[in-house]
Amino acid sequence: AQSVTQLDSQVPVFEEAPVELRCNYSSSVSVYLFWYVQYPNQGLQLLLKYLSGSTLVKGINGFEAEFNKSQTSFHLRKPSVHISDTAEYFCAVSASSSNTGKLIFGQGTTLQVKP
C-alpha cells in the first residue's frame, strides 16, 4: 500500500518570493508521482507528474518538482509566486504496477500568497 505525507498544512509566503511545498511518500513498490492544484470551489488540475526518466519535472504555471528516490520525496517548487497561485496543493501517488491507476492523495497544503 502507498501513503503520502504533506508536511505543511499551510504555507504563507509573500508575492514574488520562492516557495517549496513538501511531499514524502511511502511505498513498497515503484510509484508514479503527481502534484494537483485546487483553486477555491473548483476541481483538481494536474500541475506536473513524474513517471520515469529525469528526476526534475517541470509543470504548468512555472512549477517544478524533484523526485528523490532515496529520500522518498517529491517536493514542489516555484522560484517566484504570484497572488494567483493561492490555492490548495495536493501530492499524489499511484503504484506503477497498478492495474487501476488509483491515486492516493496527501492531506494537502494551502499556499497563501500575500501582497
Add this chain to the structure above:
Amino acid sequence: EPEVTQTPSHQVTQMGQEVILRCVPISNHLYFYWYRQILGQKVEFLVSFYNNEISEKSEIFDDQFSVERPDGSNFTLKIRSTKLEDSAMYFCARQGDEQFFGPGTRLTVL
C-alpha cells in the same frame, strides 16, 4: 471544453434519501474513477471502473454505494441511503495520459 463534466454542481438531500451523481467523460476512455473530499480533508479514492465493471474499490465504498455506466456515456455514482457523513465533494475522473478530474458535485446531507 472541459474534459469531464458533472451534474448537479450542488445536491442537498435529507438523510436516508437516495442520490445519483452524474459524470460525462465526453471522450471514449475505458477507465473512470470516483473520489470524494470531505470538507477540509484529503481527496479519497472510492472506486475505479473499467470496461463497465468495478476494477477496484476502497473500504469506504460499501453496499450503500454503486456505480453504473448506463448508456455508454454517462457514469453515475448512486448512494442508496445517505448519511450525514456522506456530505462531501464528489469528483469523477477519467484516465487518459493522466487522470482528468471533473469540477465536482457538492453533496450536502441534512
